[in-house]
Amino acid sequence: MLTVTVTYDTGNAPSFTGQISQAAQIWNGAAACERRPGSLVAASSARRARRG
Structure with a gap:
């Protein structure tokens, strides 16, 4: 078995902290x-839930 x-070496590796922060x-x-009552996303989620 070999x-x-x-x-x-991560010394020259790019850092994606800015992109990760923005994505978060x-x-x-x-x-x-989605948690805000009356939001479009909340309304859409409610419709999907009713459809089953």
Whole structure:
């Protein structure tokens, strides 16, 4: 059996913290919108729930 060890230097790797932060804000905003009574998303969800 041959064992191979692979190493990776993250020193030059790109950072996606800005994109991750923005995506989290969009996600959290959408979740808050869905919980808000009378919102379009809440109304759509209610219709889907009634249809089964």
